[in-house]
Amino acid sequence: MTTIIIEDEKPAARLLSRKLEKLGVVVSTMLHSVEEAKGWFAANEHPDLIFLDIQLSDGLSFEIFESIDIKSAIIFTTAYDEYALRAFKLNSVDYLLKPIDEDDLETAVLKFRQRLPKQEPLQLNFEEIRRMLSNPFEKIYKQRFTVKIGQHLKVIPVSEIECFFSENKGTYLHTSDNRNYLVESTLEVLEHELDPQKFFRVSRKFIIPMQAIKEIVLYSNSRLKVILPTYKDDEVIVSREKVSDFKNWIG
Secondary structure: OOEEEEOOOHHHHHHHHHHHHHOOOOEEEEEOOHHHHHHHHHHOOOOOEEEEEOEEOOEEHHHHHOOOOOOOEEEEEEOOOHHHHOOOHHHOOEEEEOOOOHHHHHHHHHHHHHHHHHOOOOOOOHHHHHHHHHOOOOOOOOOEEEEEEOOEEEEEEHHHEEEEEEEOOEEEEEEOOOOEEEEOOOHHHHHHHOOOOOEEEOOOOEEEEHHHOOEEEEEOOOEEEEEOOOOOOOOEEEOHHHHHHHHHHHO
């Protein structure tokens, strides 16, 4: 089994090599930049396994393979978080977050050894990787909420929510089946957790989703009133200072 490491930090590469030796994996080559790796792959037979850092000193490492038909298996070694790696998690043998844990390393090597006889081709979606890494901190918005009902927990998808509202120092969500559930977050926190393309805070009391708007009515003092399908406990009024932004949001 031939193994190489592509890592721009030489001490980190040497440390990884020593850890691999303990697992019976001998590293034949250590490369430290995109350009160095391109030259090496052009002149050498591809190894069985590559331990690959994502961000090298002269670029992102997957650029190495954009013009190379890679035959090797890859275990990514990176400081990026799990979300940034989701684009290619299924296309690699594994990924290891730095600092690399020895148990995780052993598991990754074992996973590779188990798939080695199958010689499965590796298909990396470089366009998807590029998109994800161009914004590694891309926001993930909540898709569901878990509420407590007695001793039970109920999961409510955001598609079933008509509004969030505050009342008596508590925050509630109202569902399309005309039920209210207490949630642990405040409206201020929810504003950051919900997709702003789908949800809008119309006032200090309400956050509503676009999909739940049944009707919009002119209201006094240049305000707007929103009619929701089932929520009737209080009037949902778009405050005057929010009207302009609200119109842009629905427009």
